Amino acid sequence: MDPLAALLDGVRARSAAFCRVILEPPWSLRIADRAALALATTLHGAAWIVPDEGEPVLMRTGDVAVIKGPNPYTISDDPATTPKIIVHPGNRLTTVDGADITEDLRLRPRTTGDAPEGAAIVASGTYQVSGDVSERLLNALPEIVLVPRPGAQAPIMELLAQEVNGDGPGQQVVLDRLLDLALIATLRAWFARPEARAPGWYRAQSDPLIGPALRLIHENPARQWTVASLAEKVGASRAAFARRFATLVGEPPMAYLTGWRMTLAADLLRSSETTIDSVARHVGYANAFALSVAFKRVRGVSPSRHRAGG
Numbered sequence: 001m002d003p004l005a006a007l008l009d010g011v012r013a014r015s016a017a018f019c020r021v022i023l024e025p026p027w028s029l030r031i032a033d034r035a036a037l038a039l040a041t042t043l044h045g046a047a048w049i050v051p052d053e054g055e056p057v058l059m060r061t062g063d064v065a066v067i068k069g070p071n072p073y074t075i076s077d078d079p080a081t082t083p084k085i086i087v088h089p090g091n092r093l094t095t096v097d098g099a100d101i102t103e104d105l106r107l108r109p110r111t112t113g114d115a116p117e118g119a120a121i122v123a124s125g126t127y128q129v130s131g132d133v134s135e136r137l138l139n140a141l142p143e144i145v146l147v148p149r150p151g152a153q154a155p156i157m158e159l160l161a162q163e164v165n166g167d168g169p170g171q172q173v174v175l176d177r178l179l180d181l182a183l184i185a186t187l188r189a190w191f192a193r194p195e196a197r198a199p200g201w202y203r204a205q206s207d208p209l210i211g212p213a214l215r216l217i218h219e220n221p222a223r224q225w226t227v228a229s230l231a232e233k234v235g236a237s238r239a240a241f242a243r244r245f246a247t248l249v250g251e252p253p254m255a256y257l258t259g260w261r262m263t264l265a266a267d268l269l270r271s272s273e274t275t276i277d278s279v280a281r282h283v284g285y286a287n288a289f290a291l292s293v294a295f296k297r298v299r300g301v302s303p304s305r306h307r308a309g310g
Contacts, residue, residue, distance in 0.1 A: 003201045003214050004137075004187070018125035018175045019091050020161065027120070028076035030083035030096070031067075035126035036138065038067045039183055040075070041157050045120030050074040051143055062149030064157060064186045068141050077120060123161055125179040132266040140199045141187075151189040156182045200250035209234045209241060210248050214256075221261050222284040227253050262298045265291060269307040276303050 020043070021029070031038070040049070041064045049065055050056045052072065056079040059065050067073065074083055085101070086094050093102045160178045163171065191198040204210040213230045216223075230253055231241035245253045261283040268279045280291035288303070295303045 003205060003218055018160070018179060020121065020123045022119050022121050023077070024119045025077045026081045028074055028081040028083040030072060030074050030086040032072040032086055033089045033126055034070040036069050036134070037127040038069065038124055039179065039186065040065045040067065040122060040124035043121040043123055043161050047075050047077065047120055047122050048079050049144055050076060050079050054143060057144050057146050059146065060149065062152060064147045064152040064182070066141065066145040066183065066186055066190070068138055068143050075122065131271065132263045136263055145186065145190045147186050147189045151193070152186065156185055200248055204248040207248055209236050210245050213245065213253070217257055217260060221257070221264060222282060224284065225257055258294065258298060262295060265295060265303065266299070266306060269303055279303070
């Protein structure tokens with residue numbers, strides 16, 4: 001498993017909210033659904049994504065955007081257009097005065113509005129994600145990722161648009177998987193762009209020495225890796241491997257391994273009833289005491305305090 005796959009495994013659509021909105025100018029939607037991550041595309045026309053802080057971003061037909069939450073933002077035909085509708089969790093729609101208009105605007109499942117000539121059509125899906133593994137990916141992204149149409153995976157987005165128009169058996173599962181594919185394709189396309197400033201762990205995946213080493217760490221974090229054993233696995237000298245790893249990834253091999261172990265342990269402590277001793281062995285420590293020493297050094301709190309929400 002490579003680093004991106006490991007991080008994306010914690011950001012998967014599970015009953016994701018996906019909708020298609022048809023809008024006639026002037027229009028403006030205030031997005032306040034508190035989603036950690038949203039993926040949007042314009043199927044027709046154009047739309048501005050307007051964060052509360054920062055510059056507006058124009059999304060033209062076929063472009064795909066990933067928007068990092070949970071802070072609210074606005075999507076509109078023009079950055080100056082005042083929002084009249086607020087989108088809440090679960091695609092509930094209200095006026096700015098709080099009147100619920102969800103059923104008034106919805107023509108069929110997951111579709112809001114009619115399609116007069118000149119309307120903009122925006123399709124979007126949201127993820128409710130949590131945990132330190134997911135946070136590691138989110139921290140690598142800007143507030144708004146925009147992939148122009150030539151780099152976006154149009155077939156996937158077209159399939160999403162077609163599926164949201166139907167109401168067949170298993171539709172939610174199909175939408176979830178298509179949304180996962182769309183997110184993966186969009187992030188890969190984004191990280192490949194020069195302006196993305198992709199994190200070191202992503203850039204290093206293509207390196208013939210460091211890429212395999214990263215996969216070894218992510219596939220088996222509990223193994224008692226050393227710089228020497230990783231170097232031997234990828235066919236490099238210890239010194240050359242350590243130097244190249246630090247240069248490409250941005251930190252030494254053992255620091256990266258420890259950080260990944262602590263990330264996995266943090267999620268296990270919060271998401272399961274597994275004993276701290278079992279968590280320790282799962283991420284490569286002999287016992288709860290050894291994990292506690294490392295966890296407190298890296299995170300500043302003990303595993304038990306972290307589990308309790310401290």
